Amino acid sequence: MKAGSIVTLAISGVVVLGAALWGLPQYGVWQQELAGRAELVRAEQNRRIAVLEAQARLEAEELNAAAEVARAHGVAEANAIVAEGLGGPEGYLRYLWIQSLGENGQDVIYIPTEAGLPILEATRHVAQ
Secondary structure: OOHHHHHHHHHHHHHHHHHHHHHHHHHHHHHHHHHHHHHHHHHHHHHHHHHHHHHHHHHHHHHHHHHHHHHHHHHHHHHHHHHHHOOOHHHHHHHHHHHHHOOOOOOOOOOEOOOOOEOOOOOOOOOO
16 A cells, blocks of 8 residues: 555544544434424423313313203203192192102001001000
8 A cells, every 4th residue: 555545544534533523422412402302392292182181071071061950950840840730849749759659669558547547557556
């Protein structure tokens, strides 16, 4: 090899080594900056997702509340119509009581008399 080519090769090697020594830290800084930006974008996206989920839950609860209010109004209106048709609240309560008689599973219904004792039970405690 000629001495000129060795010097050129050595200078080229020093230039490449110098560029690597300068460029590698710059590349590391650039890479960290990109990683930081990516993390920031991920955090902002996660925050947006959390906000949208919270808004969706709020809207769902508001709609559920509105449905519950509408159902309560419907029940109240139905109760008022039935009560009015049965002669007022007392008639409606009597109707509900009669409806519940068959649901309690009892076969015997006692009806009190003027003494407050059922007719069928009046003679049970009489000494014989």
